[in-house]
Amino acid sequence: MSSSPISVIIVGAGFAGLTAALELSRKSIPVLLLEKSPSLSQTLGDIISFGQNSSRFFAKWPGVLEKLDPIIHQSTEFHFHDWQGKFVTTQSFVEEHRKWGTRVNGHRGEIHQILFDQASAQPNISILLNQTVMSYSETKDSAIVTTSSGHTFTADLVLAAEGVHSRARSKILGYDDHSRPTPSGYAVFRAWFPSSPLLTSNPLIKHLVYPNGDTHNGWIGKDVHFLTASIKNGTEFSWVCTHADDAQIKESWQFPGSKEKALKVVEGWDPIVQEIIRVTPEDRLFDYKLVFRDPLPTFVSPEHGRIAVIGDAAHPFLPTSVQGASQAMEDGVVMAACLDIAGKDKVQEAVKVWERIRYERVHAIQKTGVQTREQWHKADWDAIWKNPDSLHLKREAWILDFDAEKVAYQRYQEVRKELESGEKL
Ligand SMILES: Cc1cc2nc3c(=O)[nH]c(=O)nc-3n(C[C@H](O)[C@H](O)[C@H](O)COP(=O)(O)OP(=O)(O)OC[C@H]3O[C@@H](n4cnc5c(N)ncnc54)[C@H](O)[C@@H]3O)c2cc1C
CATH class of the missing domain: 3.30.9.30 (D-Amino Acid Oxidase; Chain A, domain 2)
Structure with missing residues (x-):
């Protein structure tokens, strides 16, 4: 096996890109992170939520939880009313915090700044701002991105974490769906x-x-x-x-x-x-x-498998799923674990295993966004007054009590064998 480290380019410094960068860095894989914004703005965005399944990741990065603590929402109760203001029910999160750990909810810009600072402080993460990636290409040995300023960067793998307007999707799909949400x-x-x-x-x-x-x-x-x-x-x-x-x-x-x-x-x-x-x-x-956006048939470039879309670029979420940022982070964590296991000579294998581990889970969780909206918007109020707790947000263990990194290390070899035996996604 090659002893030199894998080289990875990440496009987009949102929660998917920053998580992938921090986790790769933690596993001694160097990263070049390209972000189109010339600077960060803490005023951009508003409330964003991380379930226990992703909040657990913040603890992996020294000092991050301490910085988050003063800026995150602290209540453990959610009070529901009908539209006219009549109190219906209170949902308590105390028990799930005890069982599964706490959640992180706060201002997107402020939480993002903390992760960005953390990534900037890592010696094996290089961040270049004001770099808009315009095109993606690959050979059997490398993946290449070209920016609007005409610069070309090459690595073993490119992770396109550019959010909902991702240009890399067309590389994956073989046609341009850039303007087709x-x-x-x-x-x-x-x-x-x-x-x-x-x-x-x-x-x-x-x-x-x-x-x-x-x-x-x-x-x-x-x-x-x-x-x-x-x-x-x-x-x-x-x-x-x-x-x-x-x-x-x-x-x-x-x-x-x-x-x-x-x-x-x-x-x-x-x-x-x-x-x-x-x-x-x-x-x-x-x-x-x-x-x-319709689910992608695959998250990985079909030609040489050296370009993958992660986060919203791969699977945008409705806010009522309360899982968009969490799933973007899980993508990065699982990718880093797969690359850590596979090593430089098996980058493409790692990416295929990553896709297989992520694909079903992500799409199953995506559906919960519609379910929650329907549960509230099409509520049968006679039934609700008989059972007020039916308004509660569904809090499911398979989503929240989930350690994506551990599962990736546990499942890698089994999934690799499935791929070898030709099982389809
Ligand atoms: C400014 C902003 C504010 C947001 N506010 C909220 C909010 O208040 N609440 C909420 O729930 N969700 C918000 N979101 C979305 C939320 O962050 C994502 O749904 C989720 O976290 C998934 O993150 P992501 O990293 O996949 O995508 P994003 O968070 O969208 O990050 C994508 C990153 O890629 C960069 N990028 C895009 N194209 C290129 C390119 N061609 N070259 C280089 N870089 C590129 C973008 O500038 C951005 O930094 C916001 C997203 C953004 C970008």
């Missing part, structure tokens, strides 16, 4: 802002941030749900409102939102919900159209 029929208004307007404007909404510190509430109506979370001991506040919308636009995290339109969606709803929207600074409100 399918509208899901839903959109989300999203807001995050310092909670002072909730404290000062109307006593009706003060309890959401004071004296209760971090709180988590949901209001469920016909084809609409409205969720709130306060954070950092109630000093910051976020809300999301998912509603029917069939607009045909591209995915974007920074599409400006309109309070007037948001208020229209919740017309006649609990005055608390309407007041939250009224006090929201308009420049902190965004409108995000939710789109689907």
